[in-house]
Amino acid sequence: MYTTRAHFFSAILFTIGASIFLSFSLHISFHYHVHHKPKVKVFESILDLLISILLGLPFHSYQIQHFIHHKYDNGPEDFTSTYRVVDGKLKAKSLLIYTIFWFLNIAKAKQLNDQGRKDGFLNKSVQG
Secondary structure (H helix, E strand, C coil), X not given: CHHHHHHHHHXXXXXXXXXXXXXXXXXXXXXXXXXXXXXCHHHHHHHHHHHHHHHCCCHHHHHHHHHHHHHHCCCCCCCCCCEEEECCEEEECCHHHHHHCHHHHHXXXXXXXXXXXXXXXXXXXXXX
């Protein structure tokens, strides 16, 4: 009985650790691709598609969000910020909410599109 319970908890801890490691290491790769595109367009398209599948959202959206974050650097216009304004001061968002419930920000998709267009991050073919 003890070994079954120990294996169960070990499996949970291993899964959590692996998830954190993969999330961190995959994000580094995605970040690198945002800033350093392959010179061959076919490879770029393949990587964009692969990253889109792994992220669960279009890579282009991630790229726009990333550039907006760089431009506004957690300021008031950076809706991707890891901070929120409380009583006129910046407070860090909850780690749990930011990391696990990140997908709730999908409600800001129109804001992402509008901000990306305003800042010139959307190319003409995407703007429509």
